[in-house]
Amino acid sequence: MVEKTEAEQIQEIIQHYPGQRRHALAAMQDMQHCFNYLPRAGLVALAEHMHCPLVQLYSMATFYKALSLKPKGRHIIKVCDGTACHIKGSMSMIDGVQRHLKISPGDVSADGQFSVETVNCLGTCALAPVLLVDEKHFGKVTLGQLPQVIDSYKPGGGNDG
Amino acid sequence: MRLTIDGVACEAEAGEFVKAVAERAGITIPSICHHSALPGLAACRLCLVEATPAGKRTEVVTSCVYPVSEGLQVVTMSERIQRLRRTVLKLLICRAPAAEGRLAEYCQEYGVQNNFTPPDPDEKCILCGLCVKACEELGPAAIATVMRGVDKQIQSAFAEAPTDCIGCSSCAKVCPTGKISCTDDGESRVIWGKRFHLEKCPVCGRPFATSEELAWLTHRQVGESLDLTLCPSCRAQQAAKQSVRG
Ligand code: SF4
Ligand code: SF4
Ligand code: FES
Numbered sequence: 001m002v003e004k005t006e007a008e009q010i011q012e013i014i015q016h017y018p019g020q021r022r023h024a025l026a027a028m029q030d031m032q033h034c035f036n037y038l039p040r041a042g043l044v045a046l047a048e049h050m051h052c053p054l055v056q057l058y059s060m061a062t063f064y065k066a067l068s069l070k071p072k073g074r075h076i077i078k079v080c081d082g083t084a085c086h087i088k089g090s091m092s093m094i095d096g097v098q099r100h101l102k103i104s105p106g107d108v109s110a111d112g113q114f115s116v117e118t119v120n121c122l123g124t125c126a127l128a129p130v131l132l133v134d135e136k137h138f139g140k141v142t143l144g145q146l147p148q149v150i151d152s153y154k155p156g157g158g159n160d161g
Numbered sequence: 162m163r164l165t166i167d168g169v170a171c172e173a174e175a176g177e178f179v180k181a182v183a184e185r186a187g188i189t190i191p192s193i194c195h196h197s198a199l200p201g202l203a204a205c206r207l208c209l210v211e212a213t214p215a216g217k218r219t220e221v222v223t224s225c226v227y228p229v230s231e232g233l234q235v236v237t238m239s240e241r242i243q244r245l246r247r248t249v250l251k252l253l254i255c256r257a258p259a260a261e262g263r264l265a266e267y268c269q270e271y272g273v274q275n276n277f278t279p280p281d282p283d284e285k286c287i288l289c290g291l292c293v294k295a296c297e298e299l300g301p302a303a304i305a306t307v308m309r310g311v312d313k314q315i316q317s318a319f320a321e322a323p324t325d326c327i328g329c330s331s332c333a334k335v336c337p338t339g340k341i342s343c344t345d346d347g348e349s350r351v352i353w354g355k356r357f358h359l360e361k362c363p364v365c366g367r368p369f370a371t372s373e374e375l376a377w378l379t380h381r382q383v384g385e386s387l388d389l390t391l392c393p394s395c396r397a398q399q400a401a402k403q404s405v406r407g
Contacts, residue, residue: 043318054318055307
């Protein structure tokens with residue numbers, strides 16, 4: 001199968017939506033999902049398709065945390081730093097992730113596999129401290145289990161895919 | 162529709178806002194983010210007044226966007242309003258200690274000093290959004306608020322010299338804090354990091370608009386019946402002469 005070019009993928013995503021601004025966020029979410037970030041060419045093409053000023057899409061792209069203008073890692077680790085998790089030691093959890101992957105929150109690991117973010121509450125306080133990797137929750141995580149959880153997402157690991 | 166503002170009986174049309182009606186009656190209400198030609202944004206919160214709609218409780222409202230109603234009673238200054246405005250001023254001056262224009266004057270008038278450590282001592286912008294509105298209404302919408310929370314700011318797309326900006330300087334003109342720099346040297350204008358050629362009026366020789374702005378006006382047909390090669394004052398003179406000649 002011939003790989004689609006980025007431009008083709010972008011067109012595929014935006015042609016899926018009518019050329020109206022109210023669909024912009026949905027199209028941007030699709031783009032984020034497809035590329036792990038919003039390529040600049042994607043925003044430009046979308047602005048044209050939706051007849052909407054580019055800066056307004058840029059405004060949305062910089063406002064929503066789920067959207068990013070820089071490539072994110074293949075797996076996104078969200079360490080909860082809400083009140084309950086904070087009390088249950090989320091700070092050392094963040095440290096632990098940082099040490100294991102050698103990146104700080106907001107960064108992407110050198111191999112492009114992981115992004116680390118802190119979030120303010122995942123709504124699962126009973127499981128504190130909580131870690132979310134992609135869509136999967138890890139509750140009551142200990143520092144000792146952390147490397148194992150993360151490594152399972154590395155290529156060849158049980159959760160990679 | 163009748164209402165009273167500071168005890169003065171006022172007449173107003175439905176749909177008007179308290180601040181505009183007060184001003185017509187000669188009562189000024191402090192404001193930074195209001196511009197008569199643009200829709201109210203209610204961002205600065207300085208125009209707070211106490212409003213009591215007929216038969217209802219008194220509320221504190223932003224008068225620039227608070228609609229009039231029959232029998233409405235408005236008090237534009239009270240101890241409570243004074244206290245609230247002082248708080249608002251404290252926050253604004255901490256956010257934008259370098260703001261030019263009315264903010265510093267109001268702070269003096271209300272005896273407010275900047276007691277906080279400002280996050281950025283050179284900041285001028287109060288994030289009122291007037292510039293964005295102006296560009297949306299008059300220009301191509303080349304700027305917007307970007308990011309969020311403490312990082313929120315007014316920017317062009319990708320924080321680069323905006324390709325779609327026409328250099329009309331509407332944003333800089335409406336900005337109440339002098340945040341947006343716009344420099345004209347007679348030949349060209351620099352705004353948002355972009356340089357524009359200034360067109361000169363063939364009659365008086367005064368530089369009056371950027372080439373892009375004229376192209377934009379022609380495109381939008383704003384100037385359908387206007388001779389856009391002339392500056393506004395020569396244009397007005399010419400129109401006057403023509404109407405005299407009939
Ligand atoms: S100068 Fe540029 S950014 Fe400012 S209002 Fe005009 S078009 Fe918009
Ligand atoms: S730049 Fe000026 S007009 Fe624009 S938001 Fe800031 S203070 Fe308001
Ligand atoms: S003038 Fe009403 S909130 Fe700024």
